[in-house]
Amino acid sequence: MLNIALIGNPNSGKTTLYNELTGSNQSVGNWPGVTVEKKSGKLKSKNVEANIIDLPGIYSLSTISLEEEVAAKYIYNKEMDLIINIVDASNLERNLFLSLQLLESNVPMIIALNAMDIVERKQETIDIAELSKLIDVPIIPISASKKIGMDHLIEKIEQFDYKKERMVIKYNKEIEFTIEKFNKYLKDRYVSIRFLEDGLKAIDNVSLSRADTAKLLEEFHNESSKYNLDFDMVLPNARYQKIIDLVNKTHKKSDLQKESNTDKIDKILTHRIFGLPIFGFIMFSVFFLAFGPIGTLITNQFVWLINQFFTWIINGVASLGMADYIASLITNGIFGGLAAVVGFLPQLAILFFALAVLEDSGYMARAAFIMDRALRRFGLSGKSFIPMLIGFGCSVPAMASTRTLDNDEDRKITTMIIPFVSCGAKAPIYGVFAGALFGGGSFLVVFSMYVLGLLVAIFSAILFKKTMFRSAKANYIMELPEYRTPTLRNTLMHTWEKSKEFLVKAGTILLAAFIVIWFFSYFGVVDGTFRLLTDNEIGSSLLGSIGRFVLPIFKPIGFTDWQAVVAILTGIVAKESVVGTLGILYGVNGDVIQNGSLLYNSIQSNFTSAQAYAFMTFALLSTPCIAAVTAMKRELKSWKWFIFILVYELVVAYLLAFGIYQLASAPLGSTLTYLITAVIIIFVSIMTYKFFKQKGRMCGSCDSCKKTSACDLTKFIKYKEEISDDDKGNKKGE
Amino acid sequence: MLDMVNNRGFYTMTLKEIMPGQSCIVTQLFTNNLRKRIIDMGLITGTKIYVKKTAPLGDPMEIVVRGYALTLRKAEARTIMVERIEE
Numbered sequence: 001m002l003n004i005a006l007i008g009n010p011n012s013g014k015t016t017l018y019n020e021l022t023g024s025n026q027s028v029g030n031w032p033g034v035t036v037e038k039k040s041g042k043l044k045s046k047n048v049e050a051n052i053i054d055l056p057g058i059y060s061l062s063t064i065s066l067e068e069e070v071a072a073k074y075i076y077n078k079e080m081d082l083i084i085n086i087v088d089a090s091n092l093e094r095n096l097f098l099s100l101q102l103l104e105s106n107v108p109m110i111i112a113l114n115a116m117d118i119v120e121r122k123q124e125t126i127d128i129a130e131l132s133k134l135i136d137v138p139i140i141p142i143s144a145s146k147k148i149g150m151d152h153l154i155e156k157i158e159q160f161d162y163k164k165e166r167m168v169i170k171y172n173k174e175i176e177f178t179i180e181k182f183n184k185y186l187k188d189r190y191v192s193i194r195f196l197e198d199g200l201k202a203i204d205n206v207s208l209s210r211a212d213t214a215k216l217l218e219e220f221h222n223e224s225s226k227y228n229l230d231f232d233m234v235l236p237n238a239r240y241q242k243i244i245d246l247v248n249k250t251h252k253k254s255d256l257q258k259e260s261n262t263d264k265i266d267k268i269l270t271h272r273i274f275g276l277p278i279f280g281f282i283m284f285s286v287f288f289l290a291f292g293p294i295g296t297l298i299t300n301q302f303v304w305l306i307n308q309f310f311t312w313i314i315n316g317v318a319s320l321g322m323a324d325y326i327a328s329l330i331t332n333g334i335f336g337g338l339a340a341v342v343g344f345l346p347q348l349a350i351l352f353f354a355l356a357v358l359e360d361s362g363y364m365a366r367a368a369f370i371m372d373r374a375l376r377r378f379g380l381s382g383k384s385f386i387p388m389l390i391g392f393g394c395s396v397p398a399m400a401s402t403r404t405l406d407n408d409e410d411r412k413i414t415t416m417i418i419p420f421v422s423c424g425a426k427a428p429i430y431g432v433f434a435g436a437l438f439g440g441g442s443f444l445v446v447f448s449m450y451v452l453g454l455l456v457a458i459f460s461a462i463l464f465k466k467t468m469f470r471s472a473k474a475n476y477i478m479e480l481p482e483y484r485t486p487t488l489r490n491t492l493m494h495t496w497e498k499s500k501e502f503l504v505k506a507g508t509i510l511l512a513a514f515i516v517i518w519f520f521s522y523f524g525v526v527d528g529t530f531r532l533l534t535d536n537e538i539g540s541s542l543l544g545s546i547g548r549f550v551l552p553i554f555k556p557i558g559f560t561d562w563q564a565v566v567a568i569l570t571g572i573v574a575k576e577s578v579v580g581t582l583g584i585l586y587g588v589n590g591d592v593i594q595n596g597s598l599l600y601n602s603i604q605s606n607f608t609s610a611q612a613y614a615f616m617t618f619a620l621l622s623t624p625c626i627a628a629v630t631a632m633k634r635e636l637k638s639w640k641w642f643i644f645i646l647v648y649e650l651v652v653a654y655l656l657a658f659g660i661y662q663l664a665s666a667p668l669g670s671t672l673t674y675l676i677t678a679v680i681i682i683f684v685s686i687m688t689y690k691f692f693k694q695k696g697r698m699c700g701s702c703d704s705c706k707k708t709s710a711c712d713l714t715k716f717i718k719y720k721e722e723i724s725d726d727d728k729g730n731k732k733g734e
Numbered sequence: 735m736l737d738m739v740n741n742r743g744f745y746t747m748t749l750k751e752i753m754p755g756q757s758c759i760v761t762q763l764f765t766n767n768l769r770k771r772i773i774d775m776g777l778i779t780g781t782k783i784y785v786k787k788t789a790p791l792g793d794p795m796e797i798v799v800r801g802y803a804l805t806l807r808k809a810e811a812r813t814i815m816v817e818r819i820e821e
Contacts, residue, residue, distance in 0.1 A: 060774035093800040094776055198770075229779060230763065232770065237778045240800075262803075275790035369805050373791035376807075382794070476794060477768055477775070477810065480803040 002050035003079065004043065004157065007071060007102060008086035009095050010057030011481045013114040016144040017086055018054040021154070047158045053080065059094075061101045062198050075105055076205065082160060083109040084153075089126060089141075090118045090482070092251055096243045097236070103135060103169055105190045108162055110138045112153055117143040127250040134246055136167035145487070171238045178223045178234075185216045195220075197235045262362075262482040270366055279370050282363070283389075286354040290347050290424075298346045306342055310335045325522075325532045332584060333518025334511065342503075348424045349499045351393045356494035360486035364389075365478060372476050378458045379465030381405065381476040384414045388457070391421035392450075395628035397498065398423075399635045409469045413461055415635045416645045419624040420457035422450050425575040429619050432579050433612045436600035445613070453620050456652060466689070513577055517543065517570050521584055543585075557654060558614040558661035561606055568618060574625045610664035614657040621653035747818065749797075749811040752785045758816035759783070766813045768806075776800040777814065 006021075008014045022041030043050040058068045061075065074080065085102050087095040102109060111132075119126060132139040140156050142149030168189070170176060175196075182192035186206060194202035199220070208216065224231035269278055289295060314331045358364050364386055372382025383405050391398035395418050402414045422430075430449050434442035520543035522533050533541055547562030547569070554565050563585040571578040579599070586602035607615065623629065623646055633642050663674050752758050760781045763769055776799055777783070784798040794807040 059771070062770050062774055091802045094802055097774065097776065233763070233773055233778055236773045237780075240776060240778060240781075270787065270789065270796075272787070272790055279790075369789050369794060369796070370791070372805075372807065373789060373793045477771055477804070477806045479775075480796065480805055 002048060002081045003053060004050050004082045004084055005053045005055055005074060005080040006084050006086060007055050007075075007098070008057060008114075009059055009088060009091075009098060011479065012057065012086050012088040012091075012095060013144040014057055014086050015054060017084075017112060017114065017142070018052060020144055020147060020150050022052050043154070043157065045154050045158055050157065052084075058098065060098060061194065075102070075107065078105075078107060080107060081162070082157070083107050084112055084157070085109055086112045086114050086144075088115050089113045090115045090122070092126070092247055093240075093243055096246065097239060099137075100135070100169060100239050100242065103137060103166070104193050106166065108160065109166075110140065110153075110156055110160065112144075112149075113139050113141045114144050116141045117146055117148065123254040125252045127252075131246060131250040134249065135169065145484075169242070171235070171242070174226070175234060175238055178226075181219045181223060182216065185212045185219075193235065197232065199232070260482070265483050266366070266480075269363070270370060275370055279367060282358070282367075286351070286358070289354055290351040295347050295350050298350070302346045310338075328522055328532060329515065329518055332522060333515050338511070338514065338580075345499060345503070347427065348393065349495055351424060352498040353491065353495040355390060355393060356491045357486050360484065360490055360494070362481045362483045365480050368476075368478060369480065376476075378461045379469075380414060380461055381410055383476060383478065384410060387414050387418060388421050391418040391423060393424050393498070394501075395419055395421075395423050395624055396501070396631045399628070399631040402635055412636060412641060413464050413469060415632060416464065416641070416648075417457040417460050419628060419632070419645075419649060420453050420460060420621060422453040422620055423575065423624075423628075425625065426620055428576065428579045429571075430616055432582070432599055433603060433607070433616055436603040437607065437609050437612045445616075449616055449620055452617065452656075456621060456656070460648075460652070513570065513574055514580065517577065517581055517584065520546070521566075521581075556661075557618060557657040558608075558611040558665070560611065563606070564611075564615055568615075568622070571619055572623050572625065574627070575619070576625075578619055608665070610661055613664060614661035617660050618653050618657040621649060621656060623649050623653075746815055749783065749785070749814040749816050750795075750808045752783075752816060752818060754785050754787045754795075756818060757782060757784045757820075758818050760814060761817055762815040764813040764815070766810060768810055769813075772806075772810070772814070775804060782819070783816065 006014055006018055018039070018041070021043055023044050040051050040053045043052050053074075055071045055074060056068075058071045060068065061072045062068070075083075083102055085099050087099055089095075099111060113126070113128065116126075126141075128139050128141055138156055138160075140149060140153045142153055144150075171179075178196060179189065179192050182195050183189060185208060186192045186195060186203065191202065191206060195216075203216075227234050229237055269275060271278075314335060317327055317330050320327075358367070367389070368382035368385050370382075371385040375382055375385055384402075387398045387401045387405075390401055398418045398421075399415050402411045402418075405411045405414060426449075427446075430446040434445040438445045521541045523530065524533050524541040524544065526533065526540050543566050544562055547566040550569075551559065551562050551565055554568075559565050559568075563582065566585060567578045567581045570581040582602070583599055586599065586606075603612065624632070629646070632645065636642050636645070659674075659678075663671055666674065746761070747758075749758065749760075760777055760779055760783065762779065763772060763777065781799060786796040786798055786803065788795045789805075794805045795811060796803055796805045798804075
């Protein structure tokens, strides 16, 4: 069994190639960094058995982000038998940088030269045979998106000669001398080169005696003083020079420098004045499409269908004459809850579809570009915008996509605030409550929940940044990919993948959750005997007891009946189940969706407007569903942060729900008292914060700092200038 | 802020000060936490940069380097010393 790793720059078509080679359905986007975890699949070949491993897209083997670390570690440990390096032919110069780095290791390699169709369209040519000869590696021209050259590539993999030694790519004498110096201790040309480029970081995993390490460091010091260039630039510079040489020899660019389509589109979409309104319009359209009239219409039709189906099953179950508890489990437990959840699928699918179009076309990267300035105020980078936007659909993929952020603090902060961004699963809660109690203004109420979620997320981001991640610098450096027309196949695949994820969740975690809830709510002690309860006796259920027991805690935030408490509790298992649980608890199971007014009535008789709003607030902000909590733990990689954020969410949710309920239900005089108190508290906190800020000023980033005097960059530049002038003067003997 | 003339008689300025539509050549990179990334993306002493535009909110900026579009913040652009060149 061979292990073949797919390595290439972000957005070079790696995942598309992976899909073609393995035949599996991976989602492919058009913004740098779609592959956040490595995936593997079987090569579509009858002659060799091979695993294709899709590694995250990287620009270089110097580890800066998590993705690069994954790939670099993989190569260092030589975990693969063969590398397929995918190179974007339309961006040859930058792509070959990684190729040359990979060639410095002695792992067998094939280059798949992608996007050849674009090169041809631009009327350019690349002399592939010559390039292949110059760097001594097989190069196969392909076009992954148009499925050209796949057979050829697979054939090449099947016939690859593993015994052949590859020519070593040499740099100039000076650099070779330095590499040789390091190699004396490191005994591996690849590691020596990495050491030259990355310094100590490169030899973390190399076992060297203490004496050798000391000598090696001394050599490093000696060698670094020999060059005019900064030492960490020496090798990249040599490599780029080599690449320019290669490109000049093989790549014939067309003389006519036409304005590309991307330039034309960008003139409008990232326009100085129109860029922002267009961005707002696009985001609003996505939201409107999913939650506006069209989305609602499709949802209603879908729900009607689902209910026909479920009613048919429930009737069938009733006629079979099974034991009471089984019939109750199926009708009340499973279908009552699932109907509520699955009915929500169309809206999610629309949302996923819209996001897929934005992703595939390349607009997402522009969105990050446009939003960076605004998000930076909250200590986030433009890239954090994308996970947050995905967060409107579902927190789980949103958290997974934080891995594309460049630094750990950004990743942590973004992961921690995503649960506050109201995910799609919370929408039915607002829908039911707002529909029942706010009538015509219900759309505004729902919208206010989204705004509230965003505000809390932003406030939390600022708070985290200013307190716990004070030294963190939000970074942003991003490639803008060329625009592509999203293919229907790709977009639908994307949508299906994510919808499937949701359905699987509904069928597994949620199903189990509903069965547990059913058990707790349909079993209980009546007159001293523990037995199955009828719908009317639900008050005596186990869940009812628990709800009543913890009810006093929830009283101050407006929860007056245990049903509400229980619904919130089941929300921790899955937010989708809150409405379903309310349906079960108010005894309107199965009909919740088909006849919404049934649940409306129960809500109208059990909640005031203030209580409903507090309920929605608490549901929005408190601990997210189990799937999201699991994802959060995975991304934070730390129990400390994980527990902190869970507690933080509960506290914030409680305080805000408390504030809203008390304010909304109190008479005007008290409301004013509360408001003024709040203003004073906020004022004092800001002043306190300012006081502390003054005490401990740290130079995190030049960005928000207006004090040029505090920054000695100017002095530093002058100093550097002098030194380099002196150096040059000495060497040239001027 | 940086009224200095270097030994080749060029005004030394930072990438931040280059206006959209202008081109420049990298002379020096100062240390910042993205230095390694910037180097690997191809911004090395001697590399030509074309400044394409700034984002609607004035920051970040979009540059064309080695034939592709790269966006970076002005805070980072400030640490890249350049010489202006005429096209």
